[in-house]
Amino acid sequence: MAKASTGRTGRRVAIIGGLRTPFVKANTLFNDLSALDLGVIVVKELVQRYDLDPREVDQVVFGQVVPGLTAPSIAREVVLLSGLPRSVEAHTVARACATSIQTMVDAANSIALGLSEVAIAGGTESMSDPPVFTSRPLAHALVSASKAKDLPGRIKPFQRLKAKDLLPVPPAIAEFTTGLSMGDSAEKMAKENGITRREQDELTLASHQNASKAWKAGLFKDEVMTVAIPPKYAVLAERDNIVREDTSLEALSALKPVFDRRYGSVTAGNASPLTDGAGALLLMSEEKAKALGYEPLGYLRSYAFAATDPGDQLLQGPAYAAPIALDRAGLSLKDIDLVDMHEAFAAQVASNIQALASRSFNQKLGRSAPVGEVDRSRLNVNGGSLSIGHPFAATGARIIHQSLRELKRRNLAHALVTVCAQGGQGAAVVLERT
Ligand SMILES: CC(C)(COP(=O)(O)OP(=O)(O)OC[C@H]1O[C@@H](n2cnc3c(N)ncnc32)[C@H](O)[C@@H]1OP(=O)(O)O)[C@@H](O)C(=O)NCCC(=O)NCCS
Numbered sequence: 001m002a003k004a005s006t007g008r009t010g011r012r013v014a015i016i017g018g019l020r021t022p023f024v025k026a027n028t029l030f031n032d033l034s035a036l037d038l039g040v041i042v043v044k045e046l047v048q049r050y051d052l053d054p055r056e057v058d059q060v061v062f063g064q065v066v067p068g069l070t071a072p073s074i075a076r077e078v079v080l081l082s083g084l085p086r087s088v089e090a091h092t093v094a095r096a097c098a099t100s101i102q103t104m105v106d107a108a109n110s111i112a113l114g115l116s117e118v119a120i121a122g123g124t125e126s127m128s129d130p131p132v133f134t135s136r137p138l139a140h141a142l143v144s145a146s147k148a149k150d151l152p153g154r155i156k157p158f159q160r161l162k163a164k165d166l167l168p169v170p171p172a173i174a175e176f177t178t179g180l181s182m183g184d185s186a187e188k189m190a191k192e193n194g195i196t197r198r199e200q201d202e203l204t205l206a207s208h209q210n211a212s213k214a215w216k217a218g219l220f221k222d223e224v225m226t227v228a229i230p231p232k233y234a235v236l237a238e239r240d241n242i243v244r245e246d247t248s249l250e251a252l253s254a255l256k257p258v259f260d261r262r263y264g265s266v267t268a269g270n271a272s273p274l275t276d277g278a279g280a281l282l283l284m285s286e287e288k289a290k291a292l293g294y295e296p297l298g299y300l301r302s303y304a305f306a307a308t309d310p311g312d313q314l315l316q317g318p319a320y321a322a323p324i325a326l327d328r329a330g331l332s333l334k335d336i337d338l339v340d341m342h343e344a345f346a347a348q349v350a351s352n353i354q355a356l357a358s359r360s361f362n363q364k365l366g367r368s369a370p371v372g373e374v375d376r377s378r379l380n381v382n383g384g385s386l387s388i389g390h391p392f393a394a395t396g397a398r399i400i401h402q403s404l405r406e407l408k409r410r411n412l413a414h415a416l417v418t419v420c421a422q423g424g425q426g427a428a429v430v431l432e433r434t
Pocket residue numbers: 097173182183208244247248251252255258267268269270271272273274344345
Protein backbone atom coordinates (compact mmCIF):
# COMPACT_ATOMS: atom_id res chain seq x y z
CA MET A 1 0.00 0.00 0.00
CA ALA A 2 1.49 3.37 -0.98
CA LYS A 3 2.39 5.62 1.91
CA ALA A 4 1.82 9.37 1.66
CA SER A 5 4.02 11.88 3.43
CA THR A 6 2.64 12.94 6.76
CA GLY A 7 3.69 16.52 7.31
CA ARG A 8 5.97 15.35 10.12
CA THR A 9 8.85 15.04 7.71
CA GLY A 10 8.85 18.80 7.24
CA ARG A 11 7.86 21.81 9.29
CA ARG A 12 5.17 21.45 11.91
CA VAL A 13 1.73 22.49 10.68
CA ALA A 14 -0.47 24.45 13.08
CA ILE A 15 -4.24 24.50 12.76
CA ILE A 16 -5.16 27.91 14.08
CA GLY A 17 -8.90 27.35 13.88
CA GLY A 18 -11.80 27.16 11.51
CA LEU A 19 -15.36 28.08 10.84
CA ARG A 20 -18.41 26.66 9.16
CA THR A 21 -21.84 27.77 8.12
CA PRO A 22 -24.76 26.07 9.79
CA PHE A 23 -25.37 22.78 7.98
CA VAL A 24 -28.91 22.78 6.65
CA LYS A 25 -31.04 20.18 4.96
CA ALA A 26 -31.00 20.50 1.18
CA ASN A 27 -33.87 22.49 -0.29
CA THR A 28 -34.50 24.43 2.88
CA LEU A 29 -32.83 27.62 4.13
CA PHE A 30 -29.93 27.72 1.65
CA ASN A 31 -32.11 26.92 -1.34
CA ASP A 32 -31.09 30.08 -3.17
CA LEU A 33 -27.39 29.98 -2.30
CA SER A 34 -24.84 28.24 -4.49
CA ALA A 35 -21.88 26.27 -3.18
CA LEU A 36 -19.71 29.19 -4.26
CA ASP A 37 -21.84 31.63 -2.25
CA LEU A 38 -21.46 29.44 0.82
CA GLY A 39 -17.70 29.07 0.34
CA VAL A 40 -17.27 32.83 -0.02
CA ILE A 41 -19.43 33.55 3.03
CA VAL A 42 -17.39 31.25 5.24
CA VAL A 43 -13.96 32.36 4.06
CA LYS A 44 -14.85 36.05 4.42
CA GLU A 45 -15.97 35.55 8.00
CA LEU A 46 -13.05 33.25 8.83
CA VAL A 47 -10.62 36.01 7.90
CA GLN A 48 -12.57 38.54 9.97
CA ARG A 49 -13.04 36.33 13.03
CA TYR A 50 -9.35 35.49 13.18
CA ASP A 51 -8.41 39.11 12.62
CA LEU A 52 -6.19 37.91 9.83
CA ASP A 53 -4.48 40.35 7.51
CA PRO A 54 -5.62 38.97 4.12
CA ARG A 55 -2.19 39.82 2.73
CA GLU A 56 -0.72 37.08 4.92
CA VAL A 57 -2.68 34.36 3.10
CA ASP A 58 -0.55 32.74 0.42
CA GLN A 59 -2.81 29.93 -0.74
CA VAL A 60 -6.37 28.68 -0.70
CA VAL A 61 -7.25 25.05 -1.31
CA PHE A 62 -10.96 24.43 -1.61
CA GLY A 63 -13.17 21.66 -2.88
CA GLN A 64 -16.63 20.68 -3.94
CA VAL A 65 -17.77 17.11 -4.58
CA VAL A 66 -20.68 17.77 -6.94
CA PRO A 67 -19.25 20.66 -8.94
CA GLY A 68 -21.31 23.28 -10.67
CA LEU A 69 -20.67 23.98 -14.32
CA THR A 70 -20.33 27.74 -13.99
CA ALA A 71 -17.48 27.89 -11.45
CA PRO A 72 -15.57 24.60 -11.62
CA SER A 73 -12.35 26.21 -10.33
CA ILE A 74 -14.14 27.00 -7.11
CA ALA A 75 -11.07 27.61 -4.94
CA ARG A 76 -9.94 30.45 -7.17
CA GLU A 77 -13.47 31.89 -7.36
CA VAL A 78 -13.60 31.86 -3.56
CA VAL A 79 -10.39 33.92 -3.50
CA LEU A 80 -11.71 36.38 -6.08
CA LEU A 81 -15.02 36.92 -4.31
CA SER A 82 -14.02 36.83 -0.66
CA GLY A 83 -11.87 39.95 -0.52
CA LEU A 84 -8.55 38.13 -0.45
CA PRO A 85 -5.82 39.70 -2.57
CA ARG A 86 -6.15 38.63 -6.19
CA SER A 87 -2.54 37.45 -6.02
CA VAL A 88 -3.48 34.57 -3.69
CA GLU A 89 -3.09 31.38 -5.69
CA ALA A 90 -5.68 28.67 -5.28
CA HIS A 91 -6.44 25.17 -6.41
CA THR A 92 -9.54 23.03 -6.35
CA VAL A 93 -9.49 19.50 -5.00
CA ALA A 94 -11.98 16.68 -4.74
CA ARG A 95 -11.75 13.39 -2.87
CA ALA A 96 -15.46 12.68 -2.49
CA CYS A 97 -16.58 12.92 1.14
CA ALA A 98 -12.96 13.31 2.28
CA THR A 99 -12.52 16.44 0.14
CA SER A 100 -11.78 18.88 2.93
CA ILE A 101 -9.46 16.38 4.57
CA GLN A 102 -7.61 16.45 1.25
CA THR A 103 -7.69 20.25 0.99
CA MET A 104 -6.32 20.49 4.54
CA VAL A 105 -3.60 17.95 3.74
CA ASP A 106 -2.65 19.73 0.50
CA ALA A 107 -2.26 23.01 2.37
CA ALA A 108 -0.41 21.27 5.20
CA ASN A 109 2.01 19.62 2.79
CA SER A 110 2.89 22.98 1.23
CA ILE A 111 3.44 24.43 4.67
CA ALA A 112 5.51 21.44 5.80
CA LEU A 113 7.69 21.77 2.70
CA GLY A 114 8.24 25.46 3.33
CA LEU A 115 6.30 26.50 0.23
CA SER A 116 3.51 28.23 2.13
CA GLU A 117 3.12 30.02 5.46
CA VAL A 118 -0.58 30.82 5.82
CA ALA A 119 -3.25 28.82 4.02
CA ILE A 120 -7.01 28.48 4.04
CA ALA A 121 -8.42 25.04 3.27
CA GLY A 122 -12.00 23.92 3.11
CA GLY A 123 -14.94 22.72 1.15
CA THR A 124 -18.43 23.70 0.16
CA GLU A 125 -21.48 21.90 -1.14
CA SER A 126 -24.96 22.72 -2.22
CA MET A 127 -27.23 19.76 -2.75
CA SER A 128 -30.04 22.28 -3.31
CA ASP A 129 -28.23 23.41 -6.44
CA PRO A 130 -26.80 20.31 -8.09
CA PRO A 131 -25.92 20.34 -11.77
CA VAL A 132 -28.80 18.75 -13.62
CA PHE A 133 -27.88 17.35 -17.02
CA THR A 134 -29.82 16.70 -20.16
CA SER A 135 -29.80 13.26 -21.77
CA ARG A 136 -27.17 12.70 -24.49
CA PRO A 137 -29.80 12.70 -27.31
CA LEU A 138 -31.25 16.00 -26.07
CA ALA A 139 -27.77 17.52 -25.71
CA HIS A 140 -26.93 16.47 -29.30
CA ALA A 141 -30.24 17.89 -30.54
CA LEU A 142 -29.58 21.21 -28.81
CA VAL A 143 -26.11 21.46 -30.37
CA SER A 144 -27.42 20.53 -33.84
CA ALA A 145 -30.27 23.01 -33.53
CA SER A 146 -27.89 25.79 -32.51
CA LYS A 147 -25.87 25.20 -35.69
CA ALA A 148 -28.88 25.11 -38.05
CA LYS A 149 -29.35 28.01 -40.42
CA ASP A 150 -33.16 28.10 -40.65
CA LEU A 151 -36.24 27.32 -38.58
CA PRO A 152 -36.95 23.84 -40.05
CA GLY A 153 -33.29 22.97 -39.43
CA ARG A 154 -33.63 24.09 -35.83
CA ILE A 155 -36.77 21.99 -35.29
CA LYS A 156 -35.62 18.80 -37.05
CA PRO A 157 -33.12 17.52 -34.43
CA PHE A 158 -35.86 17.54 -31.78
CA GLN A 159 -38.22 15.45 -33.91
CA ARG A 160 -35.98 12.42 -33.41
CA LEU A 161 -36.24 12.59 -29.61
CA LYS A 162 -38.22 10.15 -27.50
CA ALA A 163 -40.18 11.34 -24.46
CA LYS A 164 -37.62 9.82 -22.08
CA ASP A 165 -34.85 11.90 -23.71
CA LEU A 166 -36.52 15.01 -22.30
CA LEU A 167 -36.14 13.91 -18.68
CA PRO A 168 -33.46 15.74 -16.67
CA VAL A 169 -30.53 13.64 -15.42
CA PRO A 170 -29.61 14.45 -11.80
CA PRO A 171 -26.14 13.61 -10.41
CA ALA A 172 -25.98 10.07 -9.05
CA ILE A 173 -24.92 9.43 -5.47
CA ALA A 174 -23.74 6.05 -6.61
CA GLU A 175 -20.54 4.22 -7.39
CA PHE A 176 -19.62 4.52 -11.04
CA THR A 177 -18.03 1.05 -11.15
CA THR A 178 -20.62 -0.95 -9.22
CA GLY A 179 -23.74 1.12 -9.84
CA LEU A 180 -24.66 0.73 -6.17
CA SER A 181 -25.82 3.83 -4.32
CA MET A 182 -24.17 4.77 -1.05
CA GLY A 183 -27.33 3.65 0.73
CA ASP A 184 -27.25 0.26 -1.05
CA SER A 185 -23.64 -0.11 0.06
CA ALA A 186 -24.52 0.74 3.65
CA GLU A 187 -27.24 -1.91 3.50
CA LYS A 188 -24.70 -4.42 2.20
CA MET A 189 -22.34 -3.59 5.05
CA ALA A 190 -25.10 -3.89 7.65
CA LYS A 191 -26.02 -7.34 6.34
CA GLU A 192 -22.49 -8.67 5.88
CA ASN A 193 -21.30 -7.39 9.25
CA GLY A 194 -24.45 -8.32 11.16
CA ILE A 195 -25.16 -4.73 12.22
CA THR A 196 -28.66 -4.67 13.65
CA ARG A 197 -31.28 -2.02 13.06
CA ARG A 198 -31.24 -1.38 16.82
CA GLU A 199 -27.50 -0.67 16.85
CA GLN A 200 -27.89 1.73 13.91
CA ASP A 201 -30.75 3.57 15.60
CA GLU A 202 -28.87 3.76 18.89
CA LEU A 203 -25.87 5.32 17.17
CA THR A 204 -28.21 7.77 15.45
CA LEU A 205 -29.93 8.68 18.69
CA ALA A 206 -26.55 9.28 20.37
CA SER A 207 -25.54 11.52 17.46
CA HIS A 208 -28.67 13.67 17.82
CA GLN A 209 -28.43 13.78 21.60
CA ASN A 210 -24.76 14.77 21.54
CA ALA A 211 -25.26 17.45 18.90
CA SER A 212 -28.32 18.87 20.71
CA LYS A 213 -26.38 19.00 23.97
CA ALA A 214 -23.48 20.75 22.26
CA TRP A 215 -25.80 23.35 20.71
CA LYS A 216 -27.58 23.91 24.03
CA ALA A 217 -24.30 24.34 25.87
CA GLY A 218 -23.16 26.90 23.31
CA LEU A 219 -20.19 24.75 22.27
CA PHE A 220 -20.60 25.57 18.59
CA LYS A 221 -20.46 29.35 18.96
CA ASP A 222 -16.81 29.48 17.90
CA GLU A 223 -17.34 26.91 15.15
CA VAL A 224 -20.54 27.98 13.41
CA MET A 225 -21.29 31.41 11.96
CA THR A 226 -24.68 32.97 11.36
CA VAL A 227 -25.61 33.33 7.71
CA ALA A 228 -27.91 36.20 6.74
CA ILE A 229 -29.66 34.90 3.66
CA PRO A 230 -29.66 37.10 0.57
CA PRO A 231 -31.25 38.89 -1.18
CA LYS A 232 -33.07 40.56 1.74
CA TYR A 233 -30.78 39.35 4.52
CA ALA A 234 -33.81 39.27 6.81
CA VAL A 235 -33.78 35.52 7.44
CA LEU A 236 -30.90 34.23 9.53
CA ALA A 237 -29.50 30.71 9.53
CA GLU A 238 -28.07 30.46 13.02
CA ARG A 239 -28.02 26.73 13.71
CA ASP A 240 -27.87 23.38 12.00
CA ASN A 241 -31.44 22.51 11.12
CA ILE A 242 -31.11 18.72 10.95
CA VAL A 243 -30.31 18.08 14.62
CA ARG A 244 -33.41 16.72 16.37
CA GLU A 245 -33.54 17.33 20.07
CA ASP A 246 -36.71 15.31 20.34
CA THR A 247 -35.87 12.18 18.40
CA SER A 248 -36.20 8.87 20.24
CA LEU A 249 -35.46 5.24 19.69
CA GLU A 250 -39.19 4.68 19.20
CA ALA A 251 -39.40 7.34 16.46
CA LEU A 252 -36.26 6.04 14.75
CA SER A 253 -37.32 2.41 14.88
CA ALA A 254 -40.69 3.30 13.31
CA LEU A 255 -39.06 4.59 10.10
CA LYS A 256 -39.25 2.38 7.04
CA PRO A 257 -36.07 1.16 5.30
CA VAL A 258 -35.35 3.26 2.22
CA PHE A 259 -32.82 1.37 0.12
CA ASP A 260 -33.97 -2.22 0.65
CA ARG A 261 -37.61 -1.73 1.49
CA ARG A 262 -38.22 -5.41 2.18
CA TYR A 263 -35.30 -6.71 4.20
CA GLY A 264 -33.30 -3.56 4.84
CA SER A 265 -32.38 -1.59 7.95
CA VAL A 266 -31.07 1.73 6.55
CA THR A 267 -33.68 4.48 6.98
CA ALA A 268 -33.91 8.26 6.54
CA GLY A 269 -33.06 8.45 10.25
CA ASN A 270 -29.89 6.37 10.33
CA ALA A 271 -28.55 7.78 7.02
CA SER A 272 -26.94 11.20 6.77
CA PRO A 273 -29.24 13.54 4.85
CA LEU A 274 -28.46 15.58 1.74
CA THR A 275 -27.11 18.84 3.12
CA ASP A 276 -25.91 22.33 2.17
CA GLY A 277 -23.01 24.05 3.90
CA ALA A 278 -19.38 25.13 3.84
CA GLY A 279 -16.44 24.86 6.19
CA ALA A 280 -12.91 26.23 6.27
CA LEU A 281 -9.72 25.86 8.30
CA LEU A 282 -6.88 28.30 8.86
CA LEU A 283 -3.44 26.72 8.77
CA MET A 284 0.01 28.19 9.37
CA SER A 285 3.53 27.02 9.88
CA GLU A 286 4.27 26.84 13.58
CA GLU A 287 6.86 29.61 13.14
CA LYS A 288 4.46 31.92 11.32
CA ALA A 289 1.74 31.37 13.92
CA LYS A 290 4.21 32.43 16.61
CA ALA A 291 5.39 35.41 14.62
CA LEU A 292 1.81 36.62 14.08
CA GLY A 293 0.84 35.95 17.71
CA TYR A 294 -1.71 33.17 17.07
CA GLU A 295 -2.26 30.39 19.57
CA PRO A 296 -2.96 27.30 17.44
CA LEU A 297 -5.88 25.09 18.39
CA GLY A 298 -3.64 22.15 17.60
CA TYR A 299 -1.31 20.51 15.13
CA LEU A 300 -1.47 17.92 12.40
CA ARG A 301 0.38 14.89 13.73
CA SER A 302 -0.17 12.44 10.87
CA TYR A 303 -2.59 11.38 8.19
CA ALA A 304 -3.25 8.50 5.83
CA PHE A 305 -5.48 7.66 2.94
CA ALA A 306 -6.25 4.08 2.02
CA ALA A 307 -8.60 2.27 -0.30
CA THR A 308 -10.43 -0.99 -0.68
CA ASP A 309 -12.40 -2.59 -3.50
CA PRO A 310 -15.63 -0.58 -3.81
CA GLY A 311 -17.42 -3.82 -4.69
CA ASP A 312 -16.47 -5.22 -1.29
CA GLN A 313 -17.42 -2.98 1.64
CA LEU A 314 -17.56 0.46 0.10
CA LEU A 315 -17.52 2.59 3.25
CA GLN A 316 -14.94 0.59 5.22
CA GLY A 317 -12.06 2.91 4.21
CA PRO A 318 -11.55 4.37 7.71
CA ALA A 319 -10.69 0.92 9.11
CA TYR A 320 -7.94 0.68 6.48
CA ALA A 321 -6.63 4.24 6.89
CA ALA A 322 -6.76 4.61 10.70
CA PRO A 323 -4.06 2.03 11.54
CA ILE A 324 -1.69 3.61 9.02
CA ALA A 325 -2.27 7.11 10.42
CA LEU A 326 -1.77 5.80 13.97
CA ASP A 327 1.47 4.04 12.99
CA ARG A 328 2.72 7.20 11.32
CA ALA A 329 1.86 9.16 14.45
CA GLY A 330 3.70 6.59 16.57
CA LEU A 331 0.52 6.16 18.63
CA SER A 332 -1.95 3.40 19.34
CA LEU A 333 -5.71 3.69 19.78
CA LYS A 334 -5.14 3.71 23.57
CA ASP A 335 -3.33 7.06 23.21
CA ILE A 336 -6.29 8.61 21.42
CA ASP A 337 -8.56 10.69 23.65
CA LEU A 338 -11.35 11.45 21.18
CA VAL A 339 -12.47 9.70 18.02
CA ASP A 340 -14.46 11.66 15.47
CA MET A 341 -15.74 9.32 12.78
CA HIS A 342 -17.75 10.79 9.93
CA GLU A 343 -21.22 9.25 10.07
CA ALA A 344 -22.29 8.68 6.46
CA PHE A 345 -24.58 5.95 7.76
CA ALA A 346 -24.90 4.44 11.20
CA ALA A 347 -24.25 1.03 9.62
CA GLN A 348 -20.93 2.33 8.26
CA VAL A 349 -19.83 3.67 11.67
CA ALA A 350 -20.74 0.39 13.38
CA SER A 351 -18.98 -1.60 10.65
CA ASN A 352 -15.78 0.42 10.93
CA ILE A 353 -15.73 0.17 14.70
CA GLN A 354 -16.25 -3.55 14.37
CA ALA A 355 -13.39 -3.85 11.86
CA LEU A 356 -10.97 -1.86 14.02
CA ALA A 357 -11.58 -4.31 16.87
CA SER A 358 -11.53 -7.42 14.67
CA ARG A 359 -8.55 -9.78 14.76
CA SER A 360 -9.42 -11.34 11.40
CA PHE A 361 -9.88 -7.98 9.66
CA ASN A 362 -6.50 -6.80 10.92
CA GLN A 363 -4.87 -10.11 9.97
CA LYS A 364 -6.15 -9.48 6.45
CA LEU A 365 -4.24 -6.17 6.59
CA GLY A 366 -1.12 -8.05 7.70
CA ARG A 367 -1.35 -6.70 11.24
CA SER A 368 -0.61 -8.96 14.18
CA ALA A 369 -3.25 -7.41 16.47
CA PRO A 370 -6.51 -5.47 16.14
CA VAL A 371 -6.30 -1.68 16.29
CA GLY A 372 -8.63 -1.85 19.28
CA GLU A 373 -12.06 -1.15 20.70
CA VAL A 374 -13.32 2.39 20.20
CA ASP A 375 -14.61 3.67 23.53
CA ARG A 376 -18.16 4.80 22.66
CA SER A 377 -18.07 7.49 25.33
CA ARG A 378 -15.25 9.16 23.37
CA LEU A 379 -16.82 8.75 19.96
CA ASN A 380 -18.40 11.74 18.18
CA VAL A 381 -19.01 13.39 21.53
CA ASN A 382 -20.60 16.50 20.00
CA GLY A 383 -22.55 14.70 17.29
CA GLY A 384 -21.71 13.70 13.75
CA SER A 385 -23.01 13.75 10.23
CA LEU A 386 -26.16 11.77 11.05
CA SER A 387 -27.44 14.65 13.15
CA ILE A 388 -25.41 17.65 11.99
CA GLY A 389 -25.67 16.79 8.30
CA HIS A 390 -23.15 16.09 5.58
CA PRO A 391 -22.43 18.72 2.91
CA PHE A 392 -19.94 16.35 1.30
CA ALA A 393 -16.96 18.65 0.73
CA ALA A 394 -17.36 20.56 4.00
CA THR A 395 -17.56 17.64 6.41
CA GLY A 396 -13.82 17.07 6.86
CA ALA A 397 -13.24 20.70 7.85
CA ARG A 398 -16.14 20.51 10.30
CA ILE A 399 -14.79 17.39 11.97
CA ILE A 400 -11.19 18.61 12.25
CA HIS A 401 -12.28 21.88 13.86
CA GLN A 402 -14.91 20.28 16.09
CA SER A 403 -12.41 17.70 17.31
CA LEU A 404 -9.70 20.24 18.08
CA ARG A 405 -12.11 22.50 19.98
CA GLU A 406 -13.21 19.56 22.13
CA LEU A 407 -9.63 18.47 22.81
CA LYS A 408 -8.96 22.01 24.02
CA ARG A 409 -12.11 22.15 26.17
CA ARG A 410 -11.21 18.88 27.86
CA ASN A 411 -7.50 19.63 27.93
CA LEU A 412 -6.74 16.37 26.16
CA ALA A 413 -3.88 15.48 23.84
CA HIS A 414 -4.89 13.48 20.77
CA ALA A 415 -7.83 12.99 18.44
CA LEU A 416 -8.36 10.57 15.58
CA VAL A 417 -10.60 11.78 12.76
CA THR A 418 -11.83 9.45 10.03
CA VAL A 419 -13.90 9.91 6.89
CA CYS A 420 -15.13 7.28 4.43
CA ALA A 421 -15.39 8.25 0.79
CA GLN A 422 -16.62 7.12 -2.58
CA GLY A 423 -14.54 4.54 -4.43
CA GLY A 424 -13.85 2.54 -1.26
CA GLN A 425 -11.50 5.21 0.06
CA GLY A 426 -10.87 6.22 3.64
CA ALA A 427 -9.07 9.11 5.31
CA ALA A 428 -7.65 9.24 8.81
CA VAL A 429 -6.01 12.16 10.58
CA VAL A 430 -4.29 12.28 13.95
CA LEU A 431 -4.44 15.68 15.62
CA GLU A 432 -2.44 16.81 18.63
CA ARG A 433 -3.06 19.73 20.94
CA THR A 434 0.46 20.78 21.87
C1 LIG B 1 -32.08 8.49 3.12
C2 LIG B 1 -32.67 9.57 2.23
C3 LIG B 1 -33.08 8.96 0.87
C4 LIG B 1 -33.90 10.12 2.95
O1 LIG B 1 -34.36 11.22 2.28
P1 LIG B 1 -35.79 11.86 2.58
O2 LIG B 1 -36.84 10.87 2.25
O3 LIG B 1 -35.80 13.18 1.91
O4 LIG B 1 -35.75 12.02 4.13
P2 LIG B 1 -36.64 12.92 5.06
O5 LIG B 1 -35.78 13.88 5.77
O6 LIG B 1 -37.82 13.46 4.31
O7 LIG B 1 -37.11 11.89 6.13
C5 LIG B 1 -38.11 10.91 5.85
C6 LIG B 1 -38.95 10.77 7.10
O8 LIG B 1 -38.12 10.31 8.16
C7 LIG B 1 -38.27 11.16 9.29
N1 LIG B 1 -36.98 11.24 9.99
C8 LIG B 1 -35.77 11.48 9.45
N2 LIG B 1 -34.85 11.51 10.41
C9 LIG B 1 -35.48 11.27 11.58
C10 LIG B 1 -35.05 11.20 12.92
N3 LIG B 1 -33.77 11.34 13.25
N4 LIG B 1 -35.98 10.96 13.87
C11 LIG B 1 -37.28 10.82 13.53
N5 LIG B 1 -37.75 10.88 12.28
C12 LIG B 1 -36.86 11.11 11.30
C13 LIG B 1 -38.67 12.49 8.70
O9 LIG B 1 -39.33 13.30 9.62
C14 LIG B 1 -39.55 12.09 7.56
O10 LIG B 1 -40.83 11.81 8.10
P3 LIG B 1 -42.15 12.25 7.30
O11 LIG B 1 -42.10 11.46 6.02
O12 LIG B 1 -43.24 11.85 8.23
O13 LIG B 1 -42.02 13.71 7.07
C15 LIG B 1 -31.66 10.73 1.97
O14 LIG B 1 -31.42 11.41 3.16
C16 LIG B 1 -30.37 10.19 1.42
O15 LIG B 1 -30.27 9.90 0.24
N6 LIG B 1 -29.32 10.07 2.28
C17 LIG B 1 -28.08 9.48 1.91
C18 LIG B 1 -27.20 10.47 1.30
C19 LIG B 1 -25.92 9.83 0.87
O16 LIG B 1 -25.88 8.81 0.21
N7 LIG B 1 -24.84 10.44 1.26
C20 LIG B 1 -23.56 9.94 0.96
C21 LIG B 1 -22.98 9.47 2.21
S1 LIG B 1 -21.36 8.91 1.90
